[in-house]
Amino acid sequence: MSPVPAPSAPIPVIVLAGFLGSGKTTLLNHLLRACRGTRIGAIVNDFGAIEIDAMTVAGQLGDSTVSLGNGCLCCAVDVSELDGFLEKLARPAARLDVIVIEASGLAEPQELVRMVLASENERIVYGGLAEVVDAAEFDATRARHPEIDRHLGVADLVVLNKTDRVDEDGRARLRAELAALAPGAAVVESVYGRVDPELFFDPRPNEERVGQLAFEDLLDDAHHGDHGDHSGHLHAAYDSVDFTADRPLHPRRLLDFLDSRPEGLYRIKGFVDFGAADPRNRYAVHAVGRFLRFHPEPWPAAAERRSELVLIGSGVDGPALRTALAGARVTGSPGDLPDERSMWGVLRYVPGPAADERDQQDERGEREYAADDGYAEEPPEPDTDLGQ
Numbered sequence: 001m002s003p004v005p006a007p008s009a010p011i012p013v014i015v016l017a018g019f020l021g022s023g024k025t026t027l028l029n030h031l032l033r034a035c036r037g038t039r040i041g042a043i044v045n046d047f048g049a050i051e052i053d054a055m056t057v058a059g060q061l062g063d064s065t066v067s068l069g070n071g072c073l074c075c076a077v078d079v080s081e082l083d084g085f086l087e088k089l090a091r092p093a094a095r096l097d098v099i100v101i102e103a104s105g106l107a108e109p110q111e112l113v114r115m116v117l118a119s120e121n122e123r124i125v126y127g128g129l130a131e132v133v134d135a136a137e138f139d140a141t142r143a144r145h146p147e148i149d150r151h152l153g154v155a156d157l158v159v160l161n162k163t164d165r166v167d168e169d170g171r172a173r174l175r176a177e178l179a180a181l182a183p184g185a186a187v188v189e190s191v192y193g194r195v196d197p198e199l200f201f202d203p204r205p206n207e208e209r210v211g212q213l214a215f216e217d218l219l220d221d222a223h224h225g226d227h228g229d230h231s232g233h234l235h236a237a238y239d240s241v242d243f244t245a246d247r248p249l250h251p252r253r254l255l256d257f258l259d260s261r262p263e264g265l266y267r268i269k270g271f272v273d274f275g276a277a278d279p280r281n282r283y284a285v286h287a288v289g290r291f292l293r294f295h296p297e298p299w300p301a302a303a304e305r306r307s308e309l310v311l312i313g314s315g316v317d318g319p320a321l322r323t324a325l326a327g328a329r330v331t332g333s334p335g336d337l338p339d340e341r342s343m344w345g346v347l348r349y350v351p352g353p354a355a356d357e358r359d360q361q362d363e364r365g366e367r368e369y370a371a372d373d374g375y376a377e378e379p380p381e382p383d384t385d386l387g388q
């Protein structure tokens with residue numbers, strides 16, 4: 001009925017948190033400005049309290065949804081309404097590529113993360129929790145709000161913002177402290193929230209602008225004129241490592257690699273060829289922080305059978321990652337041929353359609369599978385602090 005095709009990839013939903021004034025809105029505006037052709041849905045707690053620059057060129061659509069100049073959508077919600085808005089933003093007709101939820105300064109981000117993970121909406125996927133930290137105020141904020149330690153403990157990405165206000169020694173100390181408080185998370189520095197959008201999502205080329213206003217240009221002039229040069233580069237505050245393998249990867253060894261992925265490795269994306277273990281499908285892989293998902297899809301007729309991964313993080317050792325992944329390739333020796341059973345570990349991370357297969361395996365008593373939330377065991381921390 002609808003002329004709009006369903007998007008093939010699930011839409012990542014990113015939770016953007018951080019204490020009052022740390023720079024969340026500034027970062028969100030940067031993403032909106034830098035997104036160009038990428039269609040971002042933004043969900044904010046309260047229009048009144050948060051001044052989204054883009055609102056200056058926005059038109060109300062009613063129902064708490066606002067259409068921004070380049071086709072982005074924005075909603076104002078209570079946490080209780082979140083699922084409804086996710087549903088609304090994720091509908092195929094909205095054609096969004098990514099959804100960002102900006103937590104209000106005092107919100108417990110765990111609550112939002114839990115709601116995203118609990119959502120039964122098949123069109124979305126958890127895209128990570130980014131915690132914005134004010135470098136200049138961190139010590140004082142922490143003294144006043146010790147709960148910041150808990151927030152950092154569940155972050156997938158820590159953006160150490162306002163580094164223009166701290167000297168180099170101070171930045172080094174903060175990075176070390178944050179690395180200890182946010183184990184496993186990548187820590188990137190920023191000034192005025194100018195992080196590379198690729199940390200959050202895959203920006204599209206600018207082919208699909210909607211609406212008449214080139215609002216990112218307006219914003220550059222009207223709101224950011226004295227914050228330095230915006231025409232220039234989004235400095236890569238992270239490392240990006242490519243890996244390609246012409247031989248299939250062994251599902252068990254790839255999972256071993258993923259289960260023990262090093263700290264600071266924030267995103268993994270790409271396609272995996274599991275060879276004889278599942279000759280019909282390739283597996284899109286999506287990892288953010290400790291969250292992992294596989295999405296099987298039939299090999300396109302013309303596609304070469306190979307695995308291609310991109311690993312993004314800060315302070316990661318590229319050659320070591322490549323070597324570790326190369327070790328996951330099937331060797332071809334008779335004892336090393338993956339079969340269907342080798343796929344069970346991977347299937348734990350496949351949402352929806354694989355559930356039947358998993359259930360059958362469960363019935364046979366072969367294996368107990370994790371909940372369908374992308375975590376092998378417990379999701380990080382959130383569950384322990386909530387719901388009392």
Ligand SMILES: Nc1nc2c(ncn2[C@@H]2O[C@H](COP(=O)(O)OP(=O)(O)OP(=O)(O)O)[C@@H](O)[C@H]2O)c(=O)[nH]1
Pocket residue numbers: 018019020021022023024025026027049050104105161162163164165190191192193
């Ligand atoms: N010096 C400096 N100021 C910054 C930087 N990033 C943001 N700011 C300023 O810090 C103030 C707060 O930024 P916001 O983006 O509104 O912070 P927020 O986290 O959204 O704040 P709440 O919505 O109140 O929670 C604004 O005046 C920004 O212009 C930065 O990197 N350096």
